Amino acid sequence: MLLYQAIILAVIQGLTEFLPVSSTAHLILFPWLLGWPDGGLVFDVALHIGTLAAVIIYFLRDWLELALAGLGFRYPRRAGEEAIRHNARMFWYLVAGTVPAALAGFFFEHIIEDKLRHPVPIAVALIVVGLLMGLADYAARLERRMDQLRFSDAIVVGTAQAFALFPGVSRSGITIIAGLWQGMNRQTAARFSFLLSTPIIAGAAAKEMPRLIKLHRAGLLGMPLSTVAISIAVSAIVGYFVIAFFLRYLQTSTLKIFVYYRIALGIVILLLVFLQMAHAR
Secondary structure (H helix, E strand, O other): OOHHHHHHHHHHHHHHOOOOOOHHHHHHHHHHHHOOOOOHHHHHHHHHHHHHHHHHHHOHHHHHHHHHHHOOOOOOOOOOHHHHHHHHHHHHHHHHHHHHHHHHHHHHHHHHHHHOOOHHHHHHHHHHHHHHHHHHHHHOOOOEOHHHOOHHHHHHHHHHHHHHHOOOOOHHHHHHHHHHHOOEOHHHHHHHHHHHHHHHHHHHHHHHHHHHHHHHHOOOOOOOHHHHHHHHHHHHHHHHHHHHHHHHHOOOOOOHHHHHHHHHHHHHHHHHHHHHHHHHO
């Protein structure tokens, strides 16, 4: 893969990781449409390291407060008892919510990597989840804030996150949908989704990093390590600004544009596959 191709894919990763449109789908579909080499799951994970850096930097203060409170420290010291208790609860909610996706990744990641990194199942997932998103955005109560979340919310949203292993589903998309059905307002659903994504992306990156290094040492990575490093930096920068934009956007706007985009993209992909099959005959 050439440097400019890797940078373009890094921009796509940064744009699509936190918008509910499926970054994995775009990283698979874009090379397919343009005839570029597929970087594969290892390169996808490398780009996820960039967006992991983005979400950690953006929510660094939140994570410090949550983790320290969850581990029994009084931080920040000026915070009231109720705020400390809330942060402690939220930390353990996030831990519990991470478990379903971690188990799904451990048992099913390689099966999904082998069987579902193809345009048709991705297109179907884009359309189906888009329809579910539209229904949730229209019908859910959209009332509850972060300080009103319960343990059951973490389990429901965390279980939904497990389905993000399927390309085309979108981690942010499926978890925001679950949050909306739990009655969260849009911004709360997105914020909880982003916080919940942090440990699972970190776990995936940690798991695949030795594999990436091993491929590089064997000369099988398909690109210089400098290209990977630049791609990680680009996805981190773009991802940071997308988080800031999306959270502001959801204060006043609905998810309709993402629903329309997902459905339209899925239909276009199915049409292109059909045309390719017809041409092959």
